[in-house]
Amino acid sequence: MADKQIPLELCPTSIINTGVYKSFSEWPLKKLMDSGAMITINTDDPSIEGTSIKKEYQKLIDTFGIGKEQVIMFLENSVNASFADDAVKEKMLNTIDSEINLNKKTKCLD
Numbered sequence: 001m002a003d004k005q006i007p008l009e010l011c012p013t014s015i016i017n018t019g020v021y022k023s024f025s026e027w028p029l030k031k032l033m034d035s036g037a038m039i040t041i042n043t044d045d046p047s048i049e050g051t052s053i054k055k056e057y058q059k060l061i062d063t064f065g066i067g068k069e070q071v072i073m074f075l076e077n078s079v080n081a082s083f084a085d086d087a088v089k090e091k092m093l094n095t096i097d098s099e100i101n102l103n104k105k106t107k108c109l110d
Contacts, residue, residue, distance in 0.1 A: 002036040007081035012059050013051045014044035024063040033070070040078040072100060 012024065021027045032039055041060065043051055060066050079092045
């Protein structure tokens with residue numbers, strides 16, 4: 001999957017709630033990242049699981065110590081894996097870049 005850059009849609013809260021892993025610390029996120037897998041971070045069902053995309057990212061920051069660079073990579077992967085046309089993808093990637101540049105003083109998700 002890593003070689004072919006097949007996107008992995010990972011939903012942290014759902015992975016725990018469905019019993020795939022008992023805790024976030026068991027989840028092999030770092031191993032997936034080190035393999036070069038194309039990872040996207042998502043919410044499975046926010047209203048049922050009581051989560052949001054911001055909360056999902058915060059869990060990864062708190063549990064795995066991922067930094068701004070990894071957050072940006074996951075966001076860019078999400079755009080690139082989408083079925084949007086190239087013009088929309090370019091606009092979304094530019095928005096990510098401009099938002100990150102506006103928030104240079106922040107930790108990650110402020």
